[in-house]
Amino acid sequence: MEQNLIAIISIVAVFVSLLLSFFLLTVATNNKLGNVLLAAFIILNAIDLSGWFIYPVTRHYPDLEMFRRSTSALINPLFFLYALARCYTDFRLKPKHLLHALPFLIENLYLLPVCYLAEPAGKVSFLITYGGGYTGAIFMVFGHLQFAFYIIAVFLLLRKYRKVYLENYTDTATITYKWLFQLTVVITVVHTIVMFKDLLLFMGSSDIFNGAQIFVGINAVFILCWFVMKALYYPDLFRGIDSRLAPIEDSLPALAGEVPMKQQEGNEEQHKKIRQLKEYMSSAEPYLEPSLTVQDLAIQMEMPVRELSILINQHLNQHFFDFVNEYRIQKAMMILKDPAKSGLNIQEVFYQVGFNSKSSFHTAFKKYTDLTPTQFRNSFV
Structure with a gap:
């Protein structure tokens, strides 16, 4: 049997x-x-x-x-x-x-x-x-x-x-x-x-x-x-990546003769680049594009991709993924606090700020605020 x-x-x-x-x-x-x-x-x-x-x-x-x-x-x-x-x-x-x-x-x-x-x-x-x-x-x-x-x-x-x-x-x-x-x-x-x-x-x-x-x-x-x-x-x-891309930490030893970025924190040039990056993110809001990549952002800022990637991942100590999502969450918080936009549902909000997945939006929002989007909105009612 x-x-x-x-x-x-x-x-x-x-x-x-x-x-x-x-x-x-x-x-x-x-x-x-x-x-x-x-x-x-x-x-x-x-x-x-x-x-x-x-x-x-x-x-x-x-x-x-x-x-x-x-x-x-x-x-x-x-x-x-x-x-x-x-x-x-x-x-x-x-x-x-x-x-x-x-x-x-x-x-x-x-x-x-x-x-x-x-x-x-x-x-x-x-x-x-x-x-x-x-x-x-x-x-x-x-x-x-x-x-x-x-x-x-x-x-x-x-x-x-x-x-x-x-x-x-x-x-x-x-x-x-x-x-x-x-x-x-x-x-x-x-x-x-x-x-x-x-x-x-x-x-x-x-x-x-x-x-x-x-x-x-x-x-x-x-x-x-x-x-x-x-x-x-x-x-x-599924989204594949280019096999030629390597983790930033693997590319740093190849910078022969260059001074590590952490040792240049007092360098005015580095501070200037960071200010330019943050100002561009706030004014141009490139993060509203759901499929934004570090290559796309580098082209928009007319900056070498490798330099921008090292600036974010090493100097700001953030993955590009987290760096961009932080701006998206801040934008979402502004919308959720705005009484004039109280008619927008959560799905409309996360689409407006560059997310295209409800689960990823909730995960990122709670990571940043310790609250769900609904809880955050209700706290201002």
Whole structure:
């Protein structure tokens, strides 16, 4: 009964995976490469999940079954490449990225003499003993270590992305970090369950193992649906950055011979630039543009981007993100205190001051005032 349930769940998961992959490959998008990598990632997961119901057929074709299992070595690299494609607008696949396929190639080179080129009886014997033998255990451990390596790489990528984004952009509605971070955490949790499931198999706890398989299968279906529907129906959720952008703190050591800005706080020239920046922000109100970037502001002020970025992030000790939002919140406070504008609802207010997301406006407003916009407005009634 449990085996039948596992097979049914896996069939549903594979069907949903292939259907969503088809949509990803055919839907119109500005980030076609990201969709292709995501579709490939989902298809390989479907191939992996298919083992729960396709084995009664593929056990008669050991070569095909072992090749199917070996494709799992490409799943983690594809997720990492997908994260790169989502984070960086200028990301392109290059020959060096083929290095990520080395584990897959090594595994198949090992399988060449012991399975692919072996006699029919040898193929069958290898397949039967693979799951409970040392070879299967080694590849299983390697798979979990590979996952750990790539998931750490994704977390490090997202940390850098978030830092650079906050130093250069202000549009929170399109930030990629939050969603990809949540997705990576979910995948990590599910893989931890898979690792526990594999451990149960080697310990001989078959009943618990089957229950864990059912749990993993059900979660796989829901995660796949959430994952792809989010990408399909909320394309504005993603905003990539230029891979050439680096955190400001990383660029400072390259300023050979220059005096650190913190040592120039008494320098009149620096004070003059800060006054010019603050006066421009107050008079021209560039922050009212929701998609304002540090590059846009630098062009408006006729100032080098790097100089402006260092001025804000180092001398004023603020991310560009927080620097701009502070002006937006101050503008919102003025509107909320104005009796003549009491007819405006909160949504109209945050649109007027440059926000395009209610949640990001509430978060920034409460961070700055310790009150929600409604509480702040009511305090002046």
